[in-house]
Amino acid sequence: xxxxxxxxxxxxxxxxxxxxxxxxxxxxxxxxxxxxxxxxxxxxxxxxxxxxxxxxxxxxxxxxxxxxxxxxxxxxxxxxxxxxxxxxxxxxxxxxxxxxxxxxxxxxxxxxxxxxxxxxxxxxxxxxxxxxxxxxxxxxxxxxxxxxxxxxxxxxxxxxxxxxxxxxxxxxxxxxxxxxxxxxxxxxxxxxxxxxxxxxxxxxxxxxxxxxxxxxxxxxxxxxxxxxxxxxxxxxxxxxxxxxxxxxxxxxxxxxxxxxxxxxxxxxxxxxxxxxxxxxxxxxxxxxxxxxxxxxxxxxxxxxxxxxxxxxxxxxxxxxxxxxxxxxxxxxxxxxxxxxxxxxxxxxxxxxxxxxxxxxxxxxxxxxxxxxxxxxxxxxxxxxxxxxxxxxxxxxxxxxxxxxxxxxxxxxxxxxxxxxxxxxxxxxxxxxxxxxxxxxxxxxxxxxxxxxxxxxxxxxxxxxxxxxxxxxxxxxx
Numbered sequence: 001x002x003x004x005x006x007x008x009x010x011x012x013x014x015x016x017x018x019x020x021x022x023x024x025x026x027x028x029x030x031x032x033x034x035x036x037x038x039x040x041x042x043x044x045x046x047x048x049x050x051x052x053x054x055x056x057x058x059x060x061x062x063x064x065x066x067x068x069x070x071x072x073x074x075x076x077x078x079x080x081x082x083x084x085x086x087x088x089x090x091x092x093x094x095x096x097x098x099x100x101x102x103x104x105x106x107x108x109x110x111x112x113x114x115x116x117x118x119x120x121x122x123x124x125x126x127x128x129x130x131x132x133x134x135x136x137x138x139x140x141x142x143x144x145x146x147x148x149x150x151x152x153x154x155x156x157x158x159x160x161x162x163x164x165x166x167x168x169x170x171x172x173x174x175x176x177x178x179x180x181x182x183x184x185x186x187x188x189x190x191x192x193x194x195x196x197x198x199x200x201x202x203x204x205x206x207x208x209x210x211x212x213x214x215x216x217x218x219x220x221x222x223x224x225x226x227x228x229x230x231x232x233x234x235x236x237x238x239x240x241x242x243x244x245x246x247x248x249x250x251x252x253x254x255x256x257x258x259x260x261x262x263x264x265x266x267x268x269x270x271x272x273x274x275x276x277x278x279x280x281x282x283x284x285x286x287x288x289x290x291x292x293x294x295x296x297x298x299x300x301x302x303x304x305x306x307x308x309x310x311x312x313x314x315x316x317x318x319x320x321x322x323x324x325x326x327x328x329x330x331x332x333x334x335x336x337x338x339x340x341x342x343x344x345x346x347x348x349x350x351x352x353x354x355x356x357x358x359x360x361x362x363x364x365x366x367x368x369x370x371x372x373x374x375x376x377x378x379x380x381x382x383x384x385x386x387x388x389x390x391x392x393x394x395x396x397x398x399x400x401x402x403x404x405x406x407x408x409x410x411x412x413x414x415x416x417x418x419x420x421x422x423x424x425x426x427x428x429x430x431x432x433x434x435x436x437x438x439x440x441x442x443x444x445x446x447x448x449x450x451x452x453x454x455x456x457x458x459x460x461x462x463x464x465x466x467x468x469x470x471x472x473x474x475x476x477x
Contacts, residue, residue: 024463025428031466032427036420045466046420047413049430050458052437053165053451054158054402054412055310056343056369058245058278060136060143061404062154062168065117068139069110071146072100079103084116085138119377120409128377129320133280135407147213148220155235156225161412162458165441165451169243169276173209173261178250180205181257190299193256206261207268214242214271239451241443243310244275248293249283256296263304273442276310276343281329282320290329294336301338308442310369311337314351315344317379326350331357334366341367341440343401346375349387355394362395367440371403372418373410383422392429399437400430431459 035041068086072079078091079100091099103109115121117138122131136143143150147170158166180202187193218240222228227236244262248255262275277293279286297309313333316326326347333339342361345368351357361368368391376382391398400415402408419425425433438451 024460024467025431027467028463029427031469036426039417039421042420043413043417046416047161048462049162049416050434050455050462051161051163051412051416052434052455053167053399053441054163055167055341055367055399055437055441056371056401056403057154057166057168058404059147059150059154059168059170060139061407062402063139063143063150063406064153064409065114065120065139065406067149067153067406068117068142069100069104069113071142071149072139073104075142075145076101077141079109079113081109083138084113086141088141118407118409122377128380129280129282132374132378132404132407148217149224151217151240152221152224152233152235155221155238155240156233157235158238158412159234163238163412164454164458165239165241165438165443167241167243167273167442169245169278172213172242172244172265172272173206174213176209177202177206177257177261178247178254181253181255181260182251184253184257186251186253186256188252190256190296193253194260194300194303197257197260202257202260203264203268206264210244210261210265210269210272214269239443239447240271241273241441242271243442244272245278246275247279248277248289249279249285252289252292255289255293259293259296259300263300263307266307267304270444274308274310277312281312281315282325287321287325290325291332294332297337308341309337309339310341310343310442311339312343313337313339313345314342314347315375315379316347316350317381318347318350320379323350327352330361334361334364339366341369343369344371344375345391346379346381346386349390358391358394358396361391362397365397365440367397367399367436369401370398370419371401372415372422373405373408374403376418377408382418386423388419388423397436397440398433399440400433401437 032045035045072086077100078087078089078097080087081096086100091097093102103113117135119132122128151168154166154168180197184196184200187196225233225236244265246255246258246262259275265272266274301309311333313329314326328351330342330345330348330351333342348354348357370388372386375386388398400419402410402412402415405411416430419430435455438448438455441448443451
């Protein structure tokens with residue numbers, strides 16, 4: 001009897017010790033491991049999981065084609081059916097320019113338009129790169145006129161998927177910097193070029209337009225989401241910052257002016273936190289002028305050292321460009337472009353001394369923004385061909401991002417599904433990546449501190465719920 005009592009007591013002590021170390025995080029990690037191979041169970045888990053921030057989000061590409069078509073109908077626009085492009089002017093169905101309002105009533109034409117403006121029903125055997133980038137010109141007209149509606153849509157969706165912070169890539173000055181740059185012409189002496197622009201009132205014009213455009217967009221978002229009222233959409237609580245985009249396939253005078261405008265806007269308006277080079281990296285002009293663009297950024301960084309920089313680099317795959325173009329883009333973006341974050345880095349393993357580069361990225365804490373859907377659709381890179389697992393193995397900080405979820409027909413949740421399905425990430429790794437999305441954000445220190453506290457609170461609530469649901473419902477005999 002004494003021995004049996006001693007054994008029972010030892011068992012109870014052991015169970016108590018296990019319970020003491022069985023944290024909600026550990027219980028959640030176990031629950032995740034049990035369902036990770038069951039998509040039907042995994043999806044609701046990932047949807048409810050706090051996701052922190054989305055650091056790489058092109059606003060125009062984040063909107064679903066259905067929204068663009070709805071707005072185009074409201075604005076009396078037409079659809080050029082030969083190219084499936086939304087256009088203005090007089091609509092004439094007999095001339096293959098029906099009103100978009102009529103397209104909404106034609107299921108076949110409507111479906112064709114959605115397919116043309118996104119990767120929906122895209123044939124993976126076809127050229128995903130060209131179809132992806134061609135989509136943007138098809139909805140360019142409504143995207144230029146509906147910034148506030150677009151911000152409202154992405155904010156509401158982010159809140160529904162438990163994303164608390166967004167950095168949205170936009171053209172915040174409405175093209176003002178580009179117009180002023182083209183008017184000024186090009187001077188290869190970067191100091192003279194900057195002085196010429198500033199002397200002509202560049203700073204006042206660009207910053208004034210940035211404030212005007214963002215004020216209007218945010219007022220419209222607040223109106224649409226009923227912010228500040230009892231019926232406010234949860235999207236009102238999503239913190240939003242903006243990254244000024246630079247069209248790198250343009251002439252030097254336009255690219256320099258846009259970069260300068262990004263630095264000036266980020267210095268003057270706290271809502272603008274950085275700039276980034278956009279458009280296909282394999283564009284011939286972008287390839288040819290890449291060293292020049294790094295020189296521009298290097299020069300201007302010295303004038304505006306407090307502005308953090310995020311740059312697209314190595315959004316490339318073998319065969320897209322000559323091998324030489326894949327040997328240095330991430331390295332130069334860090335060293336000459338002063339990038340603290342790299343967008344994509346899909347081709348990073350093709351750079352010279354790639355393993356040394358990864359060690360340098362880890363040592364300098366340069367984060368990689370990984371967009372799995374667009375890497376698959378644009379570059380044909382997925383699964384073991386993607387460098388995500390290698391980046392993590394070398395200690396390079398990573399965050400999962402959406403890139404262009406409207407064009408990709410993806411969601412915040414879908415990107416994490418791909419991270420589990422294709423990259424084999426476990427719960428604790430995903431949690432670390434989510435924390436990175438706030439830690440490496442360009443939010444000001446006070447905002448970042450608040451976001452980090454909110455994220456940890458959200459994780460405690462999420463893991464507490466998972467842990468409670470996993471407990472036995474019957475008492476042991």
